[in-house]
Amino acid sequence: MYECLKKHIAIGKIYIDEPMKKHTTFKIGGNADFLIKIKDVDELKDAIAIAKKYNQNITILGNGSNVLVKDNGIRGIVIIIDIDKIEIQKEEKNVYVTVSAGTKLSIIAGKLLNEEIQGFEFAYGIPGTIGGAVRMNAGAHGKEMKDIVEKTLCMDYEGNICELNNDDQKFTYRNSLFSNKKYIILETTLKLEYGEKKKIQEKMDEYSKYRKDKQPMKYPNAGSTFKRGTDFISSKLIDDCGLKGYTIGGAQVSTIHAGFIVNISNAKASDVIELIEYVKKKVYEKYNKTLENEIEIIGE
Numbered sequence: 001m002y003e004c005l006k007k008h009i010a011i012g013k014i015y016i017d018e019p020m021k022k023h024t025t026f027k028i029g030g031n032a033d034f035l036i037k038i039k040d041v042d043e044l045k046d047a048i049a050i051a052k053k054y055n056q057n058i059t060i061l062g063n064g065s066n067v068l069v070k071d072n073g074i075r076g077i078v079i080i081i082d083i084d085k086i087e088i089q090k091e092e093k094n095v096y097v098t099v100s101a102g103t104k105l106s107i108i109a110g111k112l113l114n115e116e117i118q119g120f121e122f123a124y125g126i127p128g129t130i131g132g133a134v135r136m137n138a139g140a141h142g143k144e145m146k147d148i149v150e151k152t153l154c155m156d157y158e159g160n161i162c163e164l165n166n167d168d169q170k171f172t173y174r175n176s177l178f179s180n181k182k183y184i185i186l187e188t189t190l191k192l193e194y195g196e197k198k199k200i201q202e203k204m205d206e207y208s209k210y211r212k213d214k215q216p217m218k219y220p221n222a223g224s225t226f227k228r229g230t231d232f233i234s235s236k237l238i239d240d241c242g243l244k245g246y247t248i249g250g251a252q253v254s255t256i257h258a259g260f261i262v263n264i265s266n267a268k269a270s271d272v273i274e275l276i277e278y279v280k281k282k283v284y285e286k287y288n289k290t291l292e293n294e295i296e297i298i299g300e
Contacts (some may be wrong), residue, residue: 029069118195
């Protein structure tokens with residue numbers, strides 16, 4: 001299979017027995033059998049075809065945020081979508097921004113600031129790519145991706161490409177059609193508006209300060225560990241249970257924000273999973289509320 005991959009993917013973009021801790025914001029995870037970085041749609045089609053030919057499992061990854069890879073790693077092929085392109089189409093009232101799946105949210109925000117385009121500020125500082133953000137309907141400060149996504153170009157696992165409008169993508173809280181892993185996001189078009197550079201910068205600075213003040217930036221993490229409940233705020237319940245700072249192995253409930261589990265000292269995935277289950281158990285015992293993971297646990 002490696003010889004076959006070399007015919008279609010640059011050798012420098014193919015990694016064998018690759019530690020996933022190098023490719024996740026949690027800095028945790030065993031090795032992937034194969035990891036490849038994809039630079040265009042043709043390479044993606046070839047990689048999918050090769051994986052199918054050799055009966056290999058496919059795992060799609062962006063920036064590796066919002067993910068915990070288990071200690072025994074990932075079997076098959078991990079594909080990192082490394083396609084980053086931004087195209088801006090300005091019309092009389094609205095601006096349509098088409099972004100390739102591998103483009104980091106921080107880069108998009110910076111580009112839109114310079115172009116004086118508003119509506120994306122809420123995503124500034126979220127440590128992910130646009131593909132991952134659309135897949136999980138990422139949000140912050142009262143806005144979500146569903147509020148600005150116009151359409152998304154995607155590919156199924158047979159190599160067929162289709163375009164889905166906003167309704168087709170079935171956005172709900174931290175979820176979308178893409179969560180079922182039947183489609184791979186290629187690019188997304190956002191519907192935004194003209195703005196003033198000063199006001200956009202002020203809002204980005206405000207959100208950046210909030211993250212620095214309220215969220216754990218010192219230690220590796222995967223973002224919010226638990227989803228918000230329908231009638232409760234998960235971090236408040238965890239905090240009220242006195243769990244801030246509770247530690248198992250190298251994993252700790254953040255002392256800054258109880259909704260985050262952080263890697264304070266070479267944590268194993270098993271440490272994090274055990275801590276997640278402990279937190280869930282304590283919250284349920286005290287409040288009869290069931291916490292749901294926001295981070296995705298993958299691998300074996």
